[in-house]
Amino acid sequence: MHAAPDPVIDIRGLTKDYGAHRALFGLDLSVRAGEVFGFLGPNGAGKSTTIRVLLDLVRRSGGEVRVLGLDPRTDGVAIRRRVGYLPGDLVLTSRRTARDLLAYLGDLRGGVPAARIAELAERLDLDLSRPVRSLSKGNRQKVGLVQAFMHRPELLVLDEPTSGLDPLLQREFLEMVQEVRAEGRTVFMSSHVLSEVQDVADRAAVVRRGRLVAVEDMDALRRRAARRVRVRFAAPVAAAEFASLAGVRDLHVDGDTVRCVVEGSPDALVKQAARHTVLEFDSAEPDLEDLFFTYYTDREESGDAA
Ligand SMILES: Nc1ncnc2c1ncn2[C@@H]1O[C@H](COP(=O)(O)OP(=O)(O)OP(=O)(O)O)[C@@H](O)[C@H]1O
Numbered sequence: 001m002h003a004a005p006d007p008v009i010d011i012r013g014l015t016k017d018y019g020a021h022r023a024l025f026g027l028d029l030s031v032r033a034g035e036v037f038g039f040l041g042p043n044g045a046g047k048s049t050t051i052r053v054l055l056d057l058v059r060r061s062g063g064e065v066r067v068l069g070l071d072p073r074t075d076g077v078a079i080r081r082r083v084g085y086l087p088g089d090l091v092l093t094s095r096r097t098a099r100d101l102l103a104y105l106g107d108l109r110g111g112v113p114a115a116r117i118a119e120l121a122e123r124l125d126l127d128l129s130r131p132v133r134s135l136s137k138g139n140r141q142k143v144g145l146v147q148a149f150m151h152r153p154e155l156l157v158l159d160e161p162t163s164g165l166d167p168l169l170q171r172e173f174l175e176m177v178q179e180v181r182a183e184g185r186t187v188f189m190s191s192h193v194l195s196e197v198q199d200v201a202d203r204a205a206v207v208r209r210g211r212l213v214a215v216e217d218m219d220a221l222r223r224r225a226a227r228r229v230r231v232r233f234a235a236p237v238a239a240a241e242f243a244s245l246a247g248v249r250d251l252h253v254d255g256d257t258v259r260c261v262v263e264g265s266p267d268a269l270v271k272q273a274a275r276h277t278v279l280e281f282d283s284a285e286p287d288l289e290d291l292f293f294t295y296y297t298d299r300e301e302s303g304d305a306a
Pocket residue numbers: 018021022023041042043044045046047048049050088
């Protein structure tokens with residue numbers, strides 16, 4: 001057996017109390033080198049608190065945490081130097097232009113070529129000539145993204161990175177994430193919805209009320225997910241042919257058209273359909289959001305997270 005490489009983020013039994021209020025209850029989480037990891041949960045679940053602990057922006061109350069093999073409590077400065085971090089509550093009050101601010105931050109990280117900053121700004125449609133404090137929320141978010149990506153850090157920790165971005169820019173952002181992964185670097189990003197990370201994440205975890213309730217491999221989730229299928233044939237077909245096929249449910253046959261939901265592989269349905277002349281075959285993208293959140297809600301109800 002090969003020894004697994006050390007995780008880039010390793011969290012064991014993490015607790016965090018804000019005074020008498022417990023925000024995290026013994027969180028365990030491990031992020032592997034080179035993966036894109038989605039950290040999901042509703043508002044107030046504890047995502048930002050966890051992320052702040054990783055960067056030593058708040059101190060943990062208990063448990064063990066390693067980031068790039070380092071302990072945030074003793075090596076926070078070294079971690080912050082090596083990580084690209086986008087805070088969830090990014091505040092930019094500087095009178096500097098975005099170009100000046102990003103050049104300054106780039107110098108703090110050992111120097112980032114102006115062309116690299118310009119390229120990212122162009123991709124995100126960010127005007128670098130404006131003072132950052134006059135920027136809209138969406139444009140500030142773009143400044144935050146540029147500073148997190150620009151020095152090509154080995155680990156990116158992004159707290160709600162797509163908040164305030166329009167759909168076109170969200171897509172551009174996801175491409176930037178893909179590029180980071182293609183270079184073997186690691187991304188840990190939070191979101192309150194799965195749809196923002198499902199196309200790009202290798203794995204995703206759900207945190208709820210300070211507890212981890214699920215960790216999922218996205219490919220496995222996709223394979224399990226149900227798809228809506230519609231097939232139109234050249235001539236009417238009998239419902240009985242399709243009713244007992246593996247994975248097929250919610251079957252409706254209306255003359256020459258079959259509608260159903262397929263769970264898992266559509267192989268049996270496709271082979272049965274192929275006995276006839278198929279005129280149209282539509283299959284909608286599975287709704288992972290449904291599957292994912294149904295799954296973790298069930299688990300939570302049978303668990304101890306009351
Ligand atoms: N500085 C603080 N002082 C006291 N309580 C806090 C503090 N920061 C967070 N909390 C509480 O800890 C819990 C977790 O908050 P956290 O911000 O980590 O959640 P989140 O999942 O990131 O949600 P959001 O997306 O709304 O920020 C919440 O109950 C929140 O009210």
